[in-house]
Structures are given as structure tokens and as C-alpha cells.
Amino acid sequence: MxxxxxxxxxxxxxxxxxxxxxxxxxxxxxxxxxxxxxxxxxxxxxxxxxxxxxxxxxxxxxxxxxxxxxxxxxxxxxxxxxxxxxxxxxxxxxxxxxxxxxxxxxxxxxxxxxxxxxxxxxxxxxxxxxxxxxxxxxxxxxxxxxxxxxxxxxxxxxxxxxxxxxxxxxxxxxNTMIDTLMANQDRLIKPEGDIYDTLEPQKYVVMTMHRPANVDEESKLKALIEAIVNGVENMPIIFPVHPRTAKILETMGIEYPNLHYSAPLSYLEFNYLVKNAKGVITDSGGITEEASVMNVPCITLRDNTERAETIHLGTNELIGTNPVNVPPALAKLMGGNWKQYQGIPLxxxxxxxxxxxxxxxxxx
Known part of the structure; x- marks a missing residue:
């Protein structure tokens, strides 16, 4: 045994x-x-x-x-x-x-x-x-x-x-994360709420941020969000907020008409949004894997990644944490010029x- x-x-x-x-x-x-x-x-x-x-x-x-x-x-x-x-x-x-x-x-x-x-x-x-x-x-x-x-x-x-x-x-x-994704592709569910009823496939962006390099300094976080809001051509941005980031955002009062905050979503809800999004903007590692396999463009706000295969064979691009790098990446995304998923072995x-x-x- x-x-x-x-x-x-x-x-x-x-x-x-x-x-x-x-x-x-x-x-x-x-x-x-x-x-x-x-x-x-x-x-x-x-x-x-x-x-x-x-x-x-x-x-x-x-x-x-x-x-x-x-x-x-x-x-x-x-x-x-x-x-x-x-x-x-x-x-x-x-x-x-x-x-x-x-x-x-x-x-x-x-x-x-x-x-x-x-x-x-x-x-x-x-x-x-x-x-x-x-x-x-x-x-x-x-x-x-x-x-x-x-x-x-x-x-x-x-x-x-x-x-x-x-x-x-x-x-x-x-990758066992991909086992879970493939096993649940047909079970993904739209989150409940008025904003989700208005979303059209490929006409919104999903964003997540929680790493200290992006969220701990208020001016940096504000500049990143501003660059993202200005770069998506008025598309809705869905921002499920990590508890760590929520504490910082509470004191800042950042509001834009197309920026929609939400509590953390369940696995099936979040991946429903990713699968149907125009693209994902994140500083997470795991999300880059799921987005790649679903062939959804992924912009990563980090200077490095432990998942380099998502860049070589997936849909992920590292753009660093400097807000000035956001507009050209979003211009490429909005123009429909993003790379396609090539398939990652096993x-x-x-x-x-x-x-x-x-x-x-x-x-x-």
C-alpha cells in the first residue's frame, strides 16, 4: 500500500x-x-x-x-x-x-x-x-x-x-493546471451580476494585479491603471481584486467608467471571463498558462517569469512594471496583431x- x-x-x-x-x-x-x-x-x-x-x-x-x-x-x-x-x-x-x-x-x-x-x-x-x-x-x-x-x-x-x-x-x-482546465472547459460559468450580462466576447479585458512591485506604491499603481484604461479604447475592464490589492485601492479612490472592480471570482467564473476576453493583463504566473492554452493574448506586468514556455510557445509577453510600456502592448492587442498559441509539450x-x-x- x-x-x-x-x-x-x-x-x-x-x-x-x-x-x-x-x-x-x-x-x-x-x-x-x-x-x-x-x-x-x-x-x-x-x-x-x-x-x-x-x-x-x-x-x-x-x-x-x-x-x-x-x-x-x-x-x-x-x-x-x-x-x-x-x-x-x-x-x-x-x-x-x-x-x-x-x-x-x-x-x-x-x-x-x-x-x-x-x-x-x-x-x-x-x-x-x-x-x-x-x-x-x-x-x-x-x-x-x-x-x-x-x-x-x-x-x-x-x-x-x-x-x-x-x-x-x-x-x-x-502541467496539472492544464489537466484541470481541460476537464472543466465545458463547465465554465458566467459570473452573476449586471456588468457580466453586458459583456460581449472579445470586447472586454480581464486584469489582475497583486505583486508588491505593482501595487505597493500608490503612484505606480495609479499610473498602471490609468495607462491600461486609456489603452483599451473604452472597452470594459474587469478587475477581480486580490485581498492584498483591495486594501491599497480602498484608500486611493481610482474610478473610471469602463473599470469594473469585483471580489475574487471562483475558478469556473474567472476562466469563463478569460476564455471570452480580448486579452488578459496580469502579474500572475498561473494565469499566463491558462490564457496561453486558451489562445487568449496575455500581457504580463513583470520583468521576469518562471514560466518561460508561455512566452516561447504560448500567448504571453513580458512588458515589465513600467507604465510607459503599457500603451504599445495594448496598441498591438487592440490591433489584433497578437501571437497565437503554438502548443506546449505534454x-x-x-x-x-x-x-x-x-x-x-x-x-x-
Whole structure:
């Protein structure tokens, strides 16, 4: 019997673990001796940031919720580590599966390895090279102690080889986020609200911003929003506001007739908007992956990305964080001159099948 512990804590994690859980359940029902415990670290505790995903993506209720949300980076890391160590001592698995690059990923991999439990990192090996981003530190530390890496691209494989990781520990499988996207393409739903009833396909833009480089300085955030508003030719802009950004926007009073703020949307609602949009403007990593596969133009307000394949083969373009770079990018978008999705290897909806097949081969 293989006993797995799967860790999730923040919004991007839930899309990544859902297909892995579904594949484990499928194999278990077929008679394979495999089982799992799902541990929610509680890093995101807002319902729209975590709770809705269990229902929407058909994820079972967690076996444990560590309640690790809130506090500083260090406080959150410490809280999750203490609680996860207790969880592992009471329910010791053969393998802990962590996903992505959030605080929970780092904290739980350290706790597991200190108890001599193997760790598998789904989305291992990706790098931005930007140590000002907490996520980059999480990736580097997690990968330095990981036993098995389930990678999304040849770029990630090369990063791991360059770090001295043995070939047998690198498993090129694809992207579980795309498994979730493909499984739910026919289930995407229009959000409720008057503004959404007025939107026409390809005649609005979706925007998200939450990174400190874009939102922490009020004058910078104001200049970015102004440049975007002025560059979309009066098209509606739908801006689901991350809780972090909401606190900053509350004091600024930025209002334009075509700028529509909303609370964070559910997975199915948000991707409905992306799929039908003229384009997406974001500083997120995961959104660039989904937009690329849906062949929706994506403008990224960052100087670097850990998902370079979305630029080489996808629809993503980095334009940096300087507001002066926004108008030419939007002129290109509005003119219909954006590049098309070329297809990214193994982003085919079958990544979770490859992950579980590898784990069965390794541990059963």
C-alpha cells in the first residue's frame, strides 16, 4: 500500500491537486493499493480564495486543516511547520506531495524531510531568477531537499540538471493546471451580476494585479491603471481584486467608467471571463498558462517569469512594471496583431495520469 499526503494551502494549489486526487481515486477504484490524506494548511482562508474550489473542482473535504493563515511570512511558515509536523507524526505517509511555490510548499517540505519522509514536488524546477519574490525562495529551498520532481517543461528539467539533480529523479510529466482546465472547459460559468450580462466576447479585458512591485506604491499603481484604461479604447475592464490589492485601492479612490472592480471570482467564473476576453493583463504566473492554452493574448506586468514556455510557445509577453510600456502592448492587442498559441509539450490534460503512474512504479 502506498500512503500519500497531499498538501494544499493557497488558491493556485487547488487547481493543481484536483486532477491528482481524481487519478488516485481512479486507480484505487481499479484495485491499486494506493490511498491519500489531503491536508489543507489554511494559508488562504477566504472562501473565494480556497473554499469554493472544493465544491467546484470536486475535491473531497480535507482530512486536516492546519489553520496556518495570517501573520508575517515567518509566522505563517512556522505555524504551518509546527502543525504539519504533528500531522505527519500522527499519520506518517510514504510520500508527501507538495505543489507550486507558496509558503505551504516550503514549510511542509521542510517538516517532512526532517522526519525522513520523501517529498515529491509537482512543478519542480521552475525559476524566475528573481530573489525579491518570496515564491522564488520557496522554489529554491523546496527543490534543494526534494526527492522526486514532476516537471512542466524542458526548461525546468534543464534547471534541475544544472543544479546537479540525477536524471532518475526528474519526471517530465506536463502541467496539472492544464489537466484541470481541460476537464472543466465545458463547465465554465458566467459570473452573476449586471456588468457580466453586458459583456460581449472579445470586447472586454480581464486584469489582475497583486505583486508588491505593482501595487505597493500608490503612484505606480495609479499610473498602471490609468495607462491600461486609456489603452483599451473604452472597452470594459474587469478587475477581480486580490485581498492584498483591495486594501491599497480602498484608500486611493481610482474610478473610471469602463473599470469594473469585483471580489475574487471562483475558478469556473474567472476562466469563463478569460476564455471570452480580448486579452488578459496580469502579474500572475498561473494565469499566463491558462490564457496561453486558451489562445487568449496575455500581457504580463513583470520583468521576469518562471514560466518561460508561455512566452516561447504560448500567448504571453513580458512588458515589465513600467507604465510607459503599457500603451504599445495594448496598441498591438487592440490591433489584433497578437501571437497565437503554438502548443506546449505534454500540456495535454494527462499529466496527473503520468504522475500517479510514476509514483506507483517508484513506491509500489
Amino acid at each position: 502506498i500512503n500519500l499526503t497531499i498538501v494544499a494551502g493557497a488558491r493556485p494549489n487547488f487547481m493543481k491537486i484536483a486532477p491528482i486526487i481524481h487519478e488516485i481515486q481512479k486507480q484505487k477504484n481499479a484495485g491499486v493499493a494506493i490511498d491519500f490524506r489531503l491536508v489543507h494548511t489554511g494559508q488562504h482562508y477566504d472562501k473565494k480564495m480556497s473554499g469554493d474550489f472544493f465544491t467546484e473542482l470536486n475535491i473531497p473535504d480535507p482530512n486536516a486543516n492546519l489553520g496556518g493563515g495570517g501573520g508575517t511570512q515567518a509566522e505563517q511558515t512556522a505555524s504551518i511547520m509546527v502543525a504539519f509536523e504533528r500531522e505527519l507524526l500522527e499519520n506518517r505517509p510514504d510520500l508527501v506531495i507538495v505543489v507550486g511555490d507558496v509558503t505551504s510548499t516550503l514549510a511542509c517540505s521542510i517538516a517532512a524531510k526532517k522526519l525522513q519522509i520523501d517529498v515529491a514536488h509537482v512543478e519542480g524546477g521552475i525559476r524566475s531568477g528573481d530573489l525579491s519574490m518570496p515564491e522564488e525562495i520557496n522554489r529554491m529551498v523546496t527543490d534543494s531537499i526534494t526527492d522526486h520532481f514532476f516537471t512542466t517543461s524542458e526548461i525546468a528539467n534543464t534547471n534541475l540538471r544544472n543544479a546537479g539533480v540525477a536524471e532518475g529523479r526528474i519526471h517530465f510529466v506536463g 500540456w495535454d490534460g494527462k499529466t496527473s495520469e503520468r504522475i500517479i503512474a510514476a509514483i506507483i512504479s517508484l513506491y509500489l
